Amino acid sequence: MPYVNIRIAGSLSREQKAKIAAEITDTLERIAYKPKSYTHITFDELPDENWAIAGQLLDEE
Amino acid sequence: MPYVNIRIAGSLSREQKAKIAAEITDTLERIAYKPKSYTHITFDELPDENWAIAGQLLDEE
Amino acid sequence: MPYVNIRIAGSLSREQKAKIAAEITDTLERIAYKPKSYTHITFDELPDENWAIAGQLLDEE
Amino acid sequence: MPYVNIRIAGSLSREQKAKIAAEITDTLERIAYKPKSYTHITFDELPDENWAIAGQLLDEE
Amino acid sequence: MPYVNIRIAGSLSREQKAKIAAEITDTLERIAYKPKSYTHITFDELPDENWAIAGQLLDEE
């Protein structure tokens, strides 16, 4: 712990995921004093038709 | 917010997801007074072998 | 299953939760053909200072 | 309920998932007195590049 | 990882949580070959009025 779950519609490149994981791990070390090795981060990339905002699936927009 | 996560075994058609999202968003507006634009809904469709009830995977039933 | 998790900032009255649960269960029966007894719904009510939108905790707004 | 969500990087065989579900359901019956039929267990198998520990994606290791 | 989230209505004693955590960690080591130190387990204990089955809050039953 901490355990961080990031959910997005669409996908991220491997490079984007690597950078995001590095930055969030750094944020939690500096601000919450969590050693880097404690932080787990997971990415859930959902199809646009599996995410709705305001009652509409995102692939409608 | 609200953030609503719907998890099912098996899959739903795009049409089913659209209707479910529209109805739940409406429910939260009428009953919880959440403006429609605030509500996010995600669908997680799991393979039957990734869901167990009573200690048995659903593809055994 | 289905398993539905509803997360909001702030709280709902017992009556609101009862109505929301009844309506969503009904929605999933009519549209996704899930028998009512299959549907589990959970509510997570978070303090405003535990939810951020646009980088700001909700109790700042 | 209970609802148990197991998230791993990589994948499990069907046989592994069946055994894990059976054992955890048994654990919750013996220790928490939850009838077996109440327990739902889901498995989320994530690609290695979607899980980071210590700021590094697992496919880097 | 693995990351295991156990959600129940009502509460568990500290002793029950300790035993459940020990057994599930053991299960994942024997069956999924995950070293014990990798396994994180969290418990979410919800009020009965925050869990519905079949469209009814559990405190109605």
Place this chain on the structure above:
Amino acid sequence: MPYVNIRIAGSLSREQKAKIAAEITDTLERIAYKPKSYTHITFDELPDENWAIAGQLLDEE
């Protein structure tokens, strides 16, 4: 979306949560091109006895 859930054992001060939310929202804007207003972040602060690592509750350590 994105929707980010941060789970920790113990608690964070309001100031820590504000800074973490601001930084992660910034990270997702710079790296994943998500407008700040899209990002929702939630914090779940769990009691130490509700989190286990290596089969031991954290309040044992």
